[in-house]
Amino acid sequence: MPLGGGAAQLAAVDCSHHALVAHLEGDPTPIAIARLARNDRASAEIAFAVADSHQHHGIGSALAAELIADARAAGITEITALAASDNGAALALIRRTADVVDVHFEGPELSIRAAIA
Numbered sequence: 372m373p374l375g376g377g378a379a380q381l382a383a384v385d386c387s388h389h390a391l392v393a394h395l396e397g398d399p400t401p402i403a404i405a406r407l408a409r410n411d412r413a414s415a416e417i418a419f420a421v422a423d424s425h426q427h428h429g430i431g432s433a434l435a436a437e438l439i440a441d442a443r444a445a446g447i448t449e450i451t452a453l454a455a456s457d458n459g460a461a462l463a464l465i466r467r468t469a470d471v472v473d474v475h476f477e478g479p480e481l482s483i484r485a486a487i488a
Contacts, residue, residue: 389441391434393421405434407442407450414449415442419461426460435468439487448488453480 393403403421410416417438421431442450450469454461456479465471469485476482 389438391437393430393434403430403434405431405438407438407447409445409447410451413447414451415447416451416453417442417465418452419464431460431464432467435464439468443487448486450485450487452483452485453477454483455479456481
């Protein structure tokens with residue numbers, strides 16, 4: 372299954388929004404995308420989408436590691452993310468790549484804040 376319609380919104384970039392896209396060799400259809408949107412000087416929101424058939428293969432973790440390395444290089448020290456409350460894999464991914472300092476419900480979603488410096 373290809374990425375959903377939200378992938379196009381994730382891929383929009385400018386000086387405050389950066390995106391990474393994963394493809395399989397020889398296939399022009401993206402299998403994953405990660406985005407960083409700078410909130411202010413030291414914080415940014417991250418978002419990920421991985422096609423269902425490619426989840427749990429380390430693609431999201433690889434994109435997260437690259438995105439967080441880029442964020443650190445840009446002076447960002449904190450990231451935030453929203454995840455569906457039943458998406459334990461998203462929380463686990465952030466825990467593997469950053470120091471989670473707060474997780475709470477924001478409506479039906481989990482709001483995650485993590486230090487990366």
